[in-house]
Amino acid sequence: xxxxxxxxCVILAAMLIIASPALTQTKAQPKAAADAPAAxxxxxxxxxxxxxxxxxxxxxxxxxxxLPAAADHAHAMQVLAVQCKVLTPPMIAELEPGAxxxxxxxxxxxxxxxxxxxxxxxxxxxxxxxxxxxxKLIDMLIxxxxxxxxxxxxx
Numbered sequence: 383x384x385x386x387x388x389x390x391c392v393i394l395a396a397m398l399i400i401a402s403p404a405l406t407q408t409k410a411q412p413k414a415a416a417d418a419p420a421a422x423x424x425x426x427x428x429x430x431x432x433x434x435x436x437x438x439x440x441x442x443x444x445x446x447x448x449l450p451a452a453a454d455h456a457h458a459m460q461v462l463a464v465q466c467k468v469l470t471p472p473m474i475a476e477l478e479p480g481a482x483x484x485x486x487x488x489x490x491x492x493x494x495x496x497x498x499x500x501x502x503x504x505x506x507x508x509x510x511x512x513x514x515x516x517x518k519l520i521d522m523l524i525x526x527x528x529x530x531x532x533x534x535x536x537x
Contacts, residue, residue: 467494
């Protein structure tokens, strides 16, 4: 008899372990996953990472033999810019109602496209070993970051 009770307990425990994901899911979970505030830290982290790559690209540009690393940082910024662009429209939809929301989303997308184009130009200048042009583009990107934060950070 004790073996039978033990066997039943083991079977019951196994069933609970297997069923536990289904038991913990509720109808409220999908809504929580779609909440915009959850995406906010991720967007901020991506933006900060982009700024770090920009600073590193500028440092590498001034170093002897630093062009390959500077090009890698320029490429990483492009990837991050696209990720930020993808994350933002759902967040804007949560923050702004109606026509203003649409205008803000379109403006942000245009700004991110222009930023990405400048990052591509930076990578090309680095690959062409045109450090003067690359330096100018880095300065423009620093200004773009400042202007973008003035316009979009409060939203």
